[in-house]
Amino acid sequence: MSLLSLQHIVKQYGTYTASDDVSFDIPAGKIFGLLGPNGAGKTTLIRMITRILYPDAGHILFNGEALAEKHTERIGYMPEERGLYKKMKVGEHLIYLARLKGLSKSEAQGKVNHWLQKFQIEDWYHKSIEELSKGMSQKVQFIATVIHDPDLLILDEPFSGLDPINSKLIEEEIFALSRTGKTIIFSTHRMEQVEEICNEIVLVNKGRKILEGGVKELKQRFKEHLFRITYQGTLPDGMLEKLEVVSADTQSLTVRFAAGHKGNELLQLFIEKNLEVTSFNEILPSINEIFIRQVHSSN
Amino acid sequence: MNKIWIIIQREYITRVKRPAFLLTTLLAPVGFLLLMVASVAISTLNTGNNNVAVIDDSGIFNAYFEDHNLADAEDGSVHFFVVRENFDSLAASLSAAKEDEARYSAVIHIPAAFQIESPQNPAMVYMHVERPGMARQQFVNARFTDVLNKIRMQQLNISDTLQAQMEQTVKLQYISLKNAEEKSGYGLAAGIAGLVMGFAIYMSLFFYGTMIMKGVQEEKTNRIVEVLTSSVKPFQLLMGKILGVGAVGLTQFVLWILLTFIVNIFVLPLLGITMGDSPSAAAMQSGGPEMDPESMQAMVYSLRELPFTQIILLFPLYFLGGFLLYGSLFAAVGAAMGEDSDQQSLMIPITLPIIISIFIAMNVVNNPDSSLGLWASLIPFSSPIVMSALLPFHQPVWKVALSLLLLVAGFVFTTFIAARIYRTGILMYGKKVKFSEILRWIFSKG
Structure with missing residues (x-):
């Protein structure tokens, strides 16, 4: 069941097409990576999901219904470019944003207390925003995003500007939210985070969708049948002639197999020659490599 | 509607709580007084060898x-x-x-x-x-x-x-045939009252208009607007801000009036000064045309003959109408301008009609029945200032009704236009905005 479904979305600014017939589904309860180079149209897509902008053509469905105003209260959005009112106090600011998401004053008050406690920052309640460091205000911004307990979270570069400790804190929070069944759209340039965090991704470039799928499935789909084997001993002459060796170091080989062959065949060969294998594994492409390759070929 | 109310509350409370609010509320009347005293002092100041x-x-x-x-x-x-x-x-x-x-x-x-x-x-x-x-x-x-x-x-x-x-000159008494209340000296009294009201609207349009504009610029510059617009419609945000700032202005006005009363009734008598001796009266005597005590007295007496019911009913309406009409435009300019302060030229289309209005007001208090006065008090862009200036001159019901109707239509129109500029401008970054582009925003869909 998909929580969100984008169907043939088109958005133009003047003559520039920011979204060109984009369709994809975001499954409920998954962490979904929305990837693409700068200017690919990610923010435009997010803005249409958050109803800041409206598509020129196409439909967005939320839980099977046409996306409408009532759904905005079930979405939490943390934009890449973040900001808060500098003169407001942390507590009143969070309550304000929560109330704009439909919470009553007392509900909002309770949630604010809960989250400040959770992050162990209760003493920030009466601090004014301008006193906070960047990392601190980032935390406040994160709380503002999740405070109304949304079903769908949209996090645009949530780790930018955070030190490793706070990054870890937010990351753990994202996983915790995911475990409780929240759907999360995660937009970033940092591909190592994608592999770590996302279940599924969609890749856009120049307003078009160029790739989508599960992270594991994509790595399989784009694998090049490369295997690395490390061993003890000396390779007998002529042994490599039958193999397509991509690179060879001392005691280590990277070999490409033609499709249809199995890794066991290579192992077999080494065993026959009585060479001791110390490690053997298939090399799968990183999401970063897939990203770069796909963007280049779509350009 | 509920969300607009939440926004109004924030806009209102954060502004009223600031020390600057208390300061301007208390100091503005003092500053105004100083200004008048200073202008009298400067005009009578003589330097050098005479x-x-x-x-x-x-x-x-x-x-x-x-x-x-x-x-x-x-x-x-x-x-x-x-x-x-x-x-x-x-x-x-x-x-x-x-x-x-x-x-x-x-x-x-x-x-x-x-x-x-x-x-x-x-x-x-x-x-x-x-x-x-x-x-x-x-x-x-x-x-x-x-x-x-x-x-x-x-x-x-x-x-x-x-x-x-x-050397004795002739002074006629000017008495209206249509309005029995308009006795001798009435025209002068009405003119002064009218100008005071016209100026009050003129000043507050600039003061609170800029307040709205600055607020919008702040939201755009620190990017909170992106979070806000994912929760509420840009139109709600726009209306919340305008009405919130409007409430701040109204509060300040009420406080000023109360303060003036308190000062006049309790403080000045303690100092042995009465209303007649106030610097404004002195300023009128020395700065304005020379006036003999007799017509001065008639003028002061005529102040009591002003149509107070009409003024008390209508002046707030024109204040509000003008504020809504121009407030939304100030917001639109703030949205288009953002942090870019060298785009002041975008303000000209708003400031020009306001300035022209006050010049028209200064003219029409001398010619209250002129056709300029009629047109300017009907056109919504000038009517808040010009009609306020004309209110002491017993305006006919049809004229007031038509003028108010057009004013409502006017602010519905400008709010509509402003909302379209606002919702596009507020999300537009790093780009210098031209008038031609703003026109395109107005006519573009979603």
């Missing part, structure tokens, strides 16, 4: 001055000294002396060949060390014309008593 020597070689004036005074300027800006010295040597000594040591700042020379019949030929000469300003030139010309006329009358054997009678 002594002017008069040398008459023709003898015509000297004969007259034997038993008449050459009166100095009432405000002390010119002191005449009729001297019997040689003109050339006095002029030489004045030009040789250092500027601050000269006995006289100027010497008026009436040449020997001067004739009453042709006072321009040969003309009297004003030789100066310090350049005379326009006011002094006019004063000296008038004073000597006056003296010359008196010498002429003397030659015609017109007695001093008769001369005094001739």
Whole structure:
């Protein structure tokens, strides 16, 4: 069941097409990576999901219904470019944003207390925003995003500007939210985070969708049948002639197999020659490599 | 609607809680008072040497001055000294002396060949060390014309008593046939009241308009708008801000009125000052056209005859209408401008009609029944200021109704336009905005 479904979305600014017939589904309860180079149209897509902008053509469905105003209260959005009112106090600011998401004053008050406690920052309640460091205000911004307990979270570069400790804190929070069944759209340039965090991704470039799928499935789909084997001993002459060796170091080989062959065949060969294998594994492409390759070929 | 209310509350509370609010509320009346006192003080301020020597070689004036005074300027800006010295040597000594040591700042020379019949030929000469300003030139010309006329009358054997009678001017009493309340002196009272109201709206449009604009710029610059617009519609955000700031303005106005009352009723009597002695009355007397005590009294008396019910009912409506009409436009400009302060030119289309309105208001209080007044009090862009200025002049019901109707249509229109500019502008970053582009935003869909 998909929580969100984008169907043939088109958005133009003047003559520039920011979204060109984009369709994809975001499954409920998954962490979904929305990837693409700068200017690919990610923010435009997010803005249409958050109803800041409206598509020129196409439909967005939320839980099977046409996306409408009532759904905005079930979405939490943390934009890449973040900001808060500098003169407001942390507590009143969070309550304000929560109330704009439909919470009553007392509900909002309770949630604010809960989250400040959770992050162990209760003493920030009466601090004014301008006193906070960047990392601190980032935390406040994160709380503002999740405070109304949304079903769908949209996090645009949530780790930018955070030190490793706070990054870890937010990351753990994202996983915790995911475990409780929240759907999360995660937009970033940092591909190592994608592999770590996302279940599924969609890749856009120049307003078009160029790739989508599960992270594991994509790595399989784009694998090049490369295997690395490390061993003890000396390779007998002529042994490599039958193999397509991509690179060879001392005691280590990277070999490409033609499709249809199995890794066991290579192992077999080494065993026959009585060479001791110390490690053997298939090399799968990183999401970063897939990203770069796909963007280049779509350009 | 609920969300607009939440936004209004935030806009209102955060502003009212700031120390700056209390400060402007308390200090603005003081500042206004100081401004008036200062303007009176500056206008009566005289610097430098005001002594002017008069040398008459023709003898015509000297004969007259034997038993008449050459009166100095009432405000002390010119002191005449009729001297019997040689003109050339006095002029030489004045030009040789250092500027601050000269006995006289100027010497008026009436040449020997001067004739009453042709006072321009040969003309009297004003030789100066310090350049005379326009006011002094006019004063000296008038004073000597006056003296010359008196010498002429003397030659015609017109007695001093008769001369005094001739100086009395006629003052008509102006009374309206249509409105019995408009007694003598009413026009002046109404004009002053009207201008005060017109100016109040004029000032508040700029003051609170800029407040709205700054608020929008802040939201755009610190990017909170992106979070906000994912929760509420840009239109709700726009209306919440305008109404919130409007409520701040209204609060401030009410406080100012209360403060004025308190000061007038409790503080001033303690200091032994009554309303009539207030600096504003003094300013009107010294700054404005010279007014005799009698018509001053009539004017003050007429203030009580103003149509207060109409004013109290309608003035807030025009205040509100004008505020909504221009407030949304200020917001739109703030959205288009963002942090870019060198885009001030975007403000011209808003500020120009406001400034023109106050000029029209200043004109129509003198010609309340002119066609300019009629049109300007109907057109929504000028009606808040112009109609407020005209309210003391008993406006007919149809005119007020039509004007208010058009004002409502006007602000619905500008809010519609502004909302379209706002919602696009507020999300547009890093780009200089041109007027042509703003026009495109207005006509673009979603």
